[in-house]
Amino acid sequence: MALQPPKNIEAIEAALVANRIAEIVERPIDGNYDAAHLREFHRFIFQDLPKYAPGEYRPDAPSHGKERRLESEPINPHRVEYALRPEVDDRLDTVLRALRGGDALRGLSTPDFVRTISRLYGDLDHLHPFSEGNSRTLRSFTRQLAEQTGHELDWNITNANAVTRDALYKARDIEVLRRTYPAIDAVSAAQQDGDRLLLKAAETLRRFANADRLDELIRQSAEQSRVTAVKKCTVPICDAEAEIATLLPAAQRQAAATEEATRVASLRNRSLMPTHSEALSRKSMLEGARAPGRLLGVLRDQGVHSITLDRVPGEPALDRVLAYREGMEKQLADQIGDTLNGPTQALSPMPIANSPPHPERVAVHSRDAGRSSTSRAEPATAEGRDMQGLLSLGRGSTLAGLADKVPAGRSIPDGAEQVVVMNGSRLHERRYEGKWEVQKSDPQGMLPKGVFRLDTAASAKADDGATYAGSILHVSAKGVYQVHGNGV
Structure with a gap:
């Protein structure tokens, strides 16, 4: 047989494995969801590829890890360190024995199932018992486990594109790193500097601070499958x-x-x-x-x-x-x-x-920091009480005729770039080519509900070349705002 290019070989191997996984979906592998059952999954899936040592645990070594290069972020790989081989021998049976042959999952609510299966997957992924093919083995194993205990778990949802695949890798690697370095949050920066692997792990966790966790991805999959x-x-x-x-x-x-x-x-x-x-x-x-x-x-x-x-x-x-x-x-x-x-x-x-009874808080995002201004509590003056009455009139109404009653003394603070107002709508004020531009965003479609009155008949002020033609009256529990033109 002619030699095949590496990419062709990878494609052929992937097809062979995919066919075996599809066979498991049609004809489940019997077992008690113990260590022997997990090894049988690996043996069956990779039976056509002897180099994967089908059904055999990885050999002992001083360390076991890999450099992960994400599809959507290829220029910044990260290191993942798994458990040492002795931990596989010591803990794998214990982790799987907790399933009680699957009975531990039967009758669980979806949230409880998600918590249990997420913890199980994290433990098994950290142990990483096989030299290669752990991911595909664990996905097949947990999918069948879920199905046979009255739940559903469709891992194909996480394989939709490079971003979803990388999201799963990030979530898994967070679980693995936190098991490999359980006290990483308590380790000082000076201590991390003395341990290259620990330092890399800390950097990776900081980088993935806002990434989805494994339980969130499993919850989405479990709900969407059902x-x-x-x-x-x-x-x-x-x-x-x-x-x-x-x-x-x-x-x-x-x-x-x-x-x-x-x-x-x-x-x-x-x-x-x-x-x-x-x-x-x-x-x-x-x-x-x-x-x-x-x-x-x-x-x-x-x-x-x-x-x-x-x-x-x-x-x-x-x-x-x-x-x-x-x-x-x-x-x-x-x-x-x-x-x-x-x-x-x-x-x-x-x-x-x-x-407080009459708070006023204008959330102002500066051009530099994007942080909110501090709250300023107003005294309960007669003017404040009148304003509370206007708020009462405005809520739930169309605000018809309310504009004449609302004082126009509140506006976008001078120099502000952005003012957050009720229900997620915003006004943007930005200097562009020496001119002010004011834009309105209403992503939640809240304007028709009567919280605002948009007056497009009013012309924009010419100050600083404002381009927003109109004014907005905003009535909410935080105050009343009359914004004209560029908001000055």
């Missing part, structure tokens, strides 16, 4: 609180990662500024007085027992948490609307839990 249709769900408030608390760290990482990626992209291409604006908006929705946790507290205090939301199976944690937030906002708006149609004495602003 159901694909979007549906409106009503969730008991205690369950909603538990899910939001579980997903919030992942949501915050996703928001931070997206904001940073779009920020860099917008610096290179100004046309992407609205995309960065939307990312900033979504990130801000997880914070402040209208953060999901704060809204939960308000609903609970008002005796609400459930939350209704549009649930998309397998959606990222950020989308799920913001879907909860949108559902809670709607329920609160409906309650306020009912209040506005009731007795006049009920027309008081809805208090936000643990907040």
